[in-house]
Amino acid sequence: MVSVRPRLRRRDGPEWRRVLLRGGIVLGLILLTLALYWFDRAGLQDNIDGEISFVDVLYFTMITVTTVGYGDIVPVTDRARLFDTFLVTPIRLFVWLIFLGTAYELLFRNVWEQWRMGRIQSHLHDHIVVVGFGISGAEAVTELLRSGVPPQHIVVIDSSPAAAAAAAEHGVAVLEGDGTRNTTLEAVRIDRAKCLAVTAGRDDTSILIVLTARGLAPRLPISVVVRAEDNEPLARQAGANTVINPASLAGLLLAGSAHGPHIAEYMADLAAIGGDVLMRERAVAAGEIGQPLSAIRTGLGLRVTRGEETFGFWTEGAALLREGDQIIEIVPRPRPAREVPPGDG
Structure with a gap:
C-alpha cells in the first residue's frame, strides 16, 4: 500500500x-x-x-x-x-x-x-473496500480507524459528492462513482482486496453490488447490510458471506436486555472498538493444534470454523483444534501504555 x-x-x-x-x-x-x-x-x-x-x-x-x-x-x-x-x-x-x-x-x-x-x-493489496458512506458506512470506517487500520488501507466508494467529501475528511482513499459497475470495482482492485463492506442504503443496490463484486472476486469476503428480512436470502445467493440486518440486530439487543439489564450493554461493548473487550477472528496457531479451544491463552474461545462447519466451545468439534481452523475469541482491548510524568521513576 x-x-x-x-x-x-x-x-x-x-x-x-x-x-x-x-x-x-x-x-x-x-x-x-x-x-x-x-x-x-x-x-x-x-x-x-x-x-x-x-x-x-x-x-x-x-x-x-x-x-x-x-x-x-x-x-x-x-x-x-x-x-x-x-x-x-x-x-x-x-x-x-x-x-x-x-x-x-x-x-x-x-x-x-x-x-x-x-x-x-x-500498490493496492489487502485493502478494505467500503461501498456507501452513509450512517452505517461512516460508522464502519470510523471503527476501522479506531481499531488501528491505516487510512490508506481503506477505500470508500460513493456516488454522492457530499458523501465522498465527508469520507475524504477521514483521510481514506475515495472513489466517487457507481459501485454497481464493473469498472468502478476494478478501479479499486477489488480482486486484491482483503474484504468488501456494502452499505448502499437500498437493498436492491446493495445486492447488485454484491453480485458484481462476486463476479470479479470469487473468493473475496463480502459483508452487506440489508434492511428487509426477505432480502437476506437474496443477498446470500448473490454471494455475500455475511448479511447484517440492523433491525434484526436491534431486536436481538432488545431481547437480550429482557433477560438481564447488562446483556445488551455487554453485546454493544463487544461490537464497539472503544469497549473494554473485543471479539476477533484469527487462524489457529501452530502451538494450539491438537489442543481444545478452552486451552487457548490469547483470549476466551467461543467458536471454531472448520471449512463449512462451525463448532461452539461446548461441542466435541472444539475439543481438538486442527490446522486451518479459524477461532473466534473475546480478548481485552489493548490499552495504550501509561505515560510516565517527568520526574516519576
Missing part, C-alpha cells in the same frame, strides 16, 4: 457537452468582435489594397482574437484603437484561457490522473 489518498471526482456531464459549451462561448465572442469591427470598419486601414471588405473584417477579427495581428490591416482611429485595447485584448486573453483550460482538461489532466491512479492501483 502507499500513503496516497486519491479522490477521483465524477464528471458533472459528458465531456463533449463541456467542449460544445466552451466552443459556443468562443464563437459568440468572435461574432461579437466581428460585428463591432464591421460597424467601425472605417477605423481600419488595409495596407494591401486600401479597401476594407467583409472578408477583410472577418480575417482581421480572427487574426486579432487569436494572435496580435500581422500588420497588414491596422486600426488607425482613436476609437478603433481604444476598442482593440479595452475590448478585443481581454477577449483574446479569455479565448486563450478557454483553449488552454480545455486542452488541460481533455489531455493533460486525464493523462496525469490515469498515471496517478495507475500508480496507486498497482
Whole structure:
C-alpha cells in the first residue's frame, strides 16, 4: 500500500457537452468582435489594397482574437484603437484561457490522473473496500480507524459528492462513482482486496453490488447490510458471506436486555472498538493444534470454523483444534501504555 489518498471526482456531464459549451462561448465572442469591427470598419486601414471588405473584417477579427495581428490591416482611429485595447485584448486573453483550460482538461489532466491512479492501483493489496458512506458506512470506517487500520488501507466508494467529501475528511482513499459497475470495482482492485463492506442504503443496490463484486472476486469476503428480512436470502445467493440486518440486530439487543439489564450493554461493548473487550477472528496457531479451544491463552474461545462447519466451545468439534481452523475469541482491548510524568521513576 502507499500513503496516497486519491479522490477521483465524477464528471458533472459528458465531456463533449463541456467542449460544445466552451466552443459556443468562443464563437459568440468572435461574432461579437466581428460585428463591432464591421460597424467601425472605417477605423481600419488595409495596407494591401486600401479597401476594407467583409472578408477583410472577418480575417482581421480572427487574426486579432487569436494572435496580435500581422500588420497588414491596422486600426488607425482613436476609437478603433481604444476598442482593440479595452475590448478585443481581454477577449483574446479569455479565448486563450478557454483553449488552454480545455486542452488541460481533455489531455493533460486525464493523462496525469490515469498515471496517478495507475500508480496507486498497482500498490493496492489487502485493502478494505467500503461501498456507501452513509450512517452505517461512516460508522464502519470510523471503527476501522479506531481499531488501528491505516487510512490508506481503506477505500470508500460513493456516488454522492457530499458523501465522498465527508469520507475524504477521514483521510481514506475515495472513489466517487457507481459501485454497481464493473469498472468502478476494478478501479479499486477489488480482486486484491482483503474484504468488501456494502452499505448502499437500498437493498436492491446493495445486492447488485454484491453480485458484481462476486463476479470479479470469487473468493473475496463480502459483508452487506440489508434492511428487509426477505432480502437476506437474496443477498446470500448473490454471494455475500455475511448479511447484517440492523433491525434484526436491534431486536436481538432488545431481547437480550429482557433477560438481564447488562446483556445488551455487554453485546454493544463487544461490537464497539472503544469497549473494554473485543471479539476477533484469527487462524489457529501452530502451538494450539491438537489442543481444545478452552486451552487457548490469547483470549476466551467461543467458536471454531472448520471449512463449512462451525463448532461452539461446548461441542466435541472444539475439543481438538486442527490446522486451518479459524477461532473466534473475546480478548481485552489493548490499552495504550501509561505515560510516565517527568520526574516519576
